[in-house]
Amino acid sequence: MTILTHKLPSSYLNKLITETKEVLRTVIDPTNQSFSIRNYSDSIESISNVLQELGRNQLIAMINEMDIKFRNSPNRLISFYVKDNRERTIITPFGVVTYLRTIYQCRTTKKCFTYVDRKLGLPRYDKYDPCIKAMIAETHATQNSMLKTGELVGKRIFSLFSTKKERNNFNISRQTVHNVLKNITLIKPSYSEAEHTPTDIYIMADEKYVHLQGEPSQIRENGLTVNVMVKQAVIYDKRVTDGRRSSLKNRIVYSSIDGSFWTNVLDIIAQRYDFDKINNIHISGDGAKWISTSTSTIPKSTFYLDKFHYKQALRQMLLDADDRHVAESYINNNSKIEFKNITTCLLHLEHNKDRIEYAKTKLEYITNNWNAIQRSLHPDYHGCGMEGQISHNLAAPFTSRPKAYARENLRRYLTIADGTRNGVDLLNLYLDTFDLPRSNKHIEIKKEEYDFSMFEQNNRSDKSSTSNWLKGFTSQI
Template identity: 25%
Template sequence: KNNWEIVRKDETGILTTFGTIRYNRTYFKPKAGGKRKYLVDELVGLKPHDRVSADVVINVVDEAIDSTYRKGGEVAGYLDEISKQAVMNKIHNLKIIEPELKVDKKRDVKILYVEADEDHVSLQRQGDEKDNQSKTAMPKLVYVHEGIDPERSSKTRTRLKNIKYFGGMYKESEDLWLEVMEYIDKQYNLDSIETIYLSGDGASWIKTGLDWIPKSKFVLDNYHLKKYMITATAHLNDEDIYQELKDALDWPDKDMVKEVFKKILKLTDSETKKKAVRDARRYILNNWHGIEIKAEKRDEIVGCSAEGHVSHVFSNRLSSRPKGWSQIGVAKMSKLIIYKKNGGKIYDLVMAQKLREMETSKHELQDELVKEVRKLSESRYANSWNSNLTVFTLGKKTGLFNELRSVAGIR
């Protein structure tokens, strides 16, 4: 009553998992000037435009990661749902921070595996874009593991040991590799590692990892190698020529590979097909070291499943169904997917952000109060108010309490 006066009373509501709770709240304005507020909302930690509770946000985000924005809105509450747009806004505004890695003792391993690939996600086209081809975003995926886990694997499914995921949208691939390297350095004793095999399709951003990860060697994954072998030979419909190319690569013999490609080009009539054959030859020869090492270190290399991981981790949600994403939507969703794959809980993510916002609001309120007291202390009527201000007489003895009394000249 000393500091606030009533402006009006309003009815409002907040959506919870049990339905919408409706309540009356009073709108106040400060007598000394400043922002008007619903004090009851501030008391329970609601921001001015909050219309859903934290438990709803957790349910919405959790469901939207696995299915769609629409289904995320449907599971918002038992009696009500929220719109796709509202679900999207919640995800776009969510700050995704990976939990800090806690390691009691670094692990000793001889061989470590790093595999990488990217997804291709269609972006929404703007109204003034007349071209038929939609733009594409390429979220990157990298995962680190210690090889096949025999205890958890079965005849139908292979499991990887101590797998850790990284990925999302990166302007610079170096930022991604820095994350990977920091994890390896924290988790493993680098002196015990003999080799780190970096597997992928040979893209330049993947090979950049060789500069960041010590003791690393590039391995070309079988999926892309076989893809280019088929591209080079499928039009001839000749199993012998395919086998000849395969034998040359399995050996591996670079000169023999070149001779097989000469033979293929002689048998190819179409200029379009010849170009495809030359592209396949260029790809294979440019990644020759990645092919050669598989024959040299056959027993150590477990094979690359990056293509399958991209499909399982990213494509199911981002690119397998016809949809158009925004840049921020792809960035946020890919990060959320990685967060969950690493065992992160959406509850922890949402509540951590809420606590950070409350802490920020608390500091802003304290700064505002200090400014107000300083302003009042400079006036000639300071003595008439400082003894009546509640915070000075009944306030909790905190750092802020002592600072305010000091500013006001009270000892």
């Protein structure tokens, strides 16, 4: 099995290759009567170890050759002195890599620089290379758990696949994950015009309250929990049903904790579609005032009350199934006066005053949204699945476990999560914008329907706050 060039001598790598050959020879041998999944897993683990070590050797060889060629180049001899040689250790997707690089000093300015670090775009002092940081950003966008993100990326650093307990020694600390996320360039999406503008556009909207931390001290002193309303809209132009499953075509998710929510939604629609060709914009939701009044901002729009919410209000108002059946028949026949009369009579039969007052609020909810309910009963209305969107997009990542967010961090996480759901390749986005503060350039992500302009980010290093990486390093020697 010849997989190495003569340029990469490594006793440890040769040892791994010998061990891998022995494992594969044992698995292949027909006289071996062991039939087990361990035959496969041991083979994968052995090959993974070779690939990891090969990657480290190849990277070190490339850096050494790069440094030697620059050191011997005519331009270097004219412009720079050789000041020192220093080792640097960084953590890469292949594991821990230590290489020797030359420190140069300018003959005229006397300033020092490291050629290979500058050539590769590696910031000073960072323990984790930009590829690891990009992996952290991409993983957290779907996990939203710094601890889980650190575990997943850490195991990948140790090996492509490993059953050794030492794989946990590379777990990345929460603080390091937080520092990486804090320095991701914020995304301001700009949506290119769709090839086809349909006559009807659909918007579903709902909200979720998320706990905040770090709010003004007088609030904390009073022991009050601070929540912020996260508003979310899902914009799409077609619903496709395949059996019992439905999918939304050309879906765009927009979340915000700031004002001008519907103005921003309108901007997205205007960028995406030819507004003159749109005849109707259907807005669905639970009847909250901020949703029902969206029609004053969104032209050509009509509000529909989600069937789930009015039926839920009906169940909470009338506990008896037969009573609900009668009351719902008046809703279906658009008989508002008769509905109010019959439900008022039924409520008079209640003896619990608190129960009566609660039921009256539900009656008021239904009557106030009567027209929106009637529109939702039209056969062409295909319903509102926003409860599922909120559960998946906001509840699961942000409120399923007891946690609180700083307001600025929450804005950042919402932006990253929305971008990922809208098709942004966060791994490439992170790498493409890594040097943005030094170049003032605009990055265009080559995606079918999107391009992105970037805001400036803070440039900070992330010295590792844990010694786990060192334990992992020694375990591989």
